[in-house]
Amino acid sequence: MNRSARVQKLLAEMPPAEKLGQLQIVFRPRHDDAAELIREGLGSIFWPRSAAATNALQRVAVEETRLGIPVLVGLDVIHGQRTIAPVPLAQAASFDPSLVEELAALAAAEARSGGVTWTFSPMVDVARDPRWGRVVEGFGEDVHLTSVMGRAMVRGYQGDDLAGRHAIAATAKHFVAYGQPEGGRDYNAVDVSEHRLRNIYLEPFRAVVDEGAAAVMASFNTVAGVPMHANRRLMTGVLKDEWGFPGVVVGDAEGVRNLLPHGIAEDLTDAASQAFRAGLDVEMGGAPSEVADALLSAIDPARLDDAVARVLALKESLGLFDSPYASETDELTAPTDAGRALVRRAAARSSVLLKNDGTLPLGARARVLLTGPYADSTDHLGAWTQSFGADAETIAGAFVARRPDVEVRVVPGVDFLGEDASGIPAAVAAARASDVVVVLVGEPSALSGEAASRSDLRLPGRQEQLIREIAGTGIPFVVVLETGRPLVVSDWIDLAETVVVAWHGGTEAAAAIVDVLLGDVDPAGRLPMSWPRSVGQIPIHYAHENTGRPATTGGSLSAETADIGLHGPANVADKYTSKYLDLELGPEFPFGHGSGYATFAHAPATLSASSISGAELDGGATLSLSLEVANTSARTGDEVVQVYVEDVVASVAPPVRRLVAFERRTIEPGRTTQFEFEIGRDQLGFWAVDAAPPAFVVEPGLFRLHLGATLASTQAVDLRVV
Ligand code: NOJ
DSSP: OOOOHHHHHHHHHOOHHHHHHHTEEEOSOOHHHHHHHHHTTOOEEEOOSOHHHHHHHHHHHHHHSSSOOOOEEEEOOSSOSSSOOOOHHHHHHTTOHHHHHHHHHHHHHHHHHTTOOEEOOOBOOOOOOTTSGGGGGSOOSOHHHHHHHHHHHHHHHHOSOTTSTTOOBOEEEEETTTTOOGGGOTTOOBOOOHHHIIIIISHHHHHHHHTTOSEEEEOSSEETTEEGGGOHIIIIIIIIIISOOOSEEEOOTTTTTTHHHHTSOSSHHHHHHHHHHHTOOBEEESOHHHHHHHHHTTOOHHHHHHHHHHHHHHHHHTTTTTOOOOOSSSOOOSOOHHHHHHHHHHHHHHOEEEEOSSOOSOOSOSEEEEESTTTTOOOOSOSOOTTTSOOOOOHHHHHHHHOTTSEEEEEOOSOSSOOOOTTHHHHHHHHHTSSEEEEEEEOOGGGSSTTOOOSOOSOOTTHHHHHHHHHTTOOOEEEEEEOSSOOOOTTTGGGOSOEEEOOOOOTTHHHHHHHHHHTSSOOBOOOSSOBOSSGGGOSOOTTOBOOSSBOSSOOOOOHHHHTOOTTOOTTSTTTTSBSOTTSOSSOSBOTTOOOOSSOEEEOOOEESOSEEOHHHHHTTOOEEEEEEEEEOSSSOEEEEEEEEEEESSOSSOOBSOEEEEEEEEEEOTTOEEEEEEEESHHHHOEEETTSSSOEEEOOSEEEEEEEESSTTSEEEEEEEEO
């Protein structure tokens, strides 16, 4: 890798001990320790403070150390710094990558203005198990959606030039397959085939590395028995050698030390030497000197220089050598009006209308009851907002402010987690005296995020009982779900005709929910993850392989079916097929599900040719798939067109469908617009892992392109690759 003159000069001047300082980032430093650590040569630090405090620390690095190398200031800026945006899973639901880019750019500008130069985001772990609390931090179950949103976030954070005053270095995490821990339990082992590793878990990382992500973070999990912090095959072999990643591979918090309980290292020296030999460049931990001492005796000089050069190059690209300080007068310490408007729009656009019998938008209703624990809660920021985020307001407050003409009652009835149902009768009485009820329920922010796996995905506490009792009044009602993950809603969903998922929408969530309720914004997001019927169905995702015995009907356990043993009546259709005896087929709501307030008609889709040769595809040729969509309603609305590929016959069992393109567009009433998608090698191929190294191939044969507004409402066009 080419090293700049500055990096070469510094490397030549640094003794090994000084180099090792560059390979550490310390998190949670005590205020009084931080300056001392830097004086001793620490290269990077978490420093969640103001521009002035960060500058004071930077001054120690620049003025009081021998070579004056500035520090990198890291922080988990995950979905906003001051102005908190919807959680990343919600951002994915927007199906709007340019919005995601704008949100990341806002977060970057606020963070950099306070001296932060390095974020540990985006999380591009494909996640197919909603028990895992960290699904909130990523973009859901789909490889393509995750890749597109990951790229958008990297562009937003890094801009065109990392040295710009509004840019911060992005970190793609967690490398790799952290999103599929056994049992959905955080940090748990992962054992995944090479086929899935290449086609599912590595793909989004390949995309964001291609987009120029400055760093990649190693994950806590093992892959086939090898902890990722010591996984040379993947960190060096795939990421650095095969993909040519020029940036920094940073460890996760104490990930090197964790190699001891993983049972692959005898002591810290052993752990550190395994990690750095495997390709780690920076260790993240709380006790720098111990690891540095351990490393000193363990790391090979060329590997040491490679790691240090990567860190110095990152500092250089951030412009820190020339301009190490943040402007204290330009620090953005509170949300601006423009920032608030952006996150409000984002929260509304991320909302997903699961079903609607016409109760939404609310229209002219004189008496409205807001019930459920979210009615008067400010818990809208979601996981990972640190102490910087501007507080959110309550939905009750936002509603009353917007509609002073409406008689609004606020009776929460239950709290989030408690078993006390004594408030429900008051909510029911208030419902009977209202024209419409909005039931604001969900999973509070603390139940998703890191170390927040759940084994039961129903609404906690007595919230389901509240929904059932409100349904019993016969008064029209709407359920608004705030959540950081897919929930199991089967016990009550058939009682509710109008349900919208608002996720955790951030600083302006309350105003955005009111925008959606009143119809000012079209909640036309789509689910980025399937919502299971039951925890027993997990993992459940749309892009599964078919079995040799696909089922056509779900099981329903009854006296009759329970009697059917191995030798049961042969006329019972569908007995020996892949399903659960006690569940309907498929999820409650699939990936891509959602609608909106407007209605659309899709014309038959056309493809520019019905066949193409492999050679043409290899040469970069693409076909154009187009579709006319008309807004048939009287209101402006958003349509999301999704394109899925079905590889009808392949050399390995292909996923039944695979999202390869999508676009969200706003269409005026009565207008028709043309969607166009390019179909080429990238959309039709997959990684064949029997070649060494694995090869991206397009196999000849029949492909079926499905496109529509959801997975369930698609039309198909055939394409033959010859
Ligand atoms: C642990 C988490 O896994 C990671 O995502 C995060 O960046 C680090 N802690 C630092 O806070």
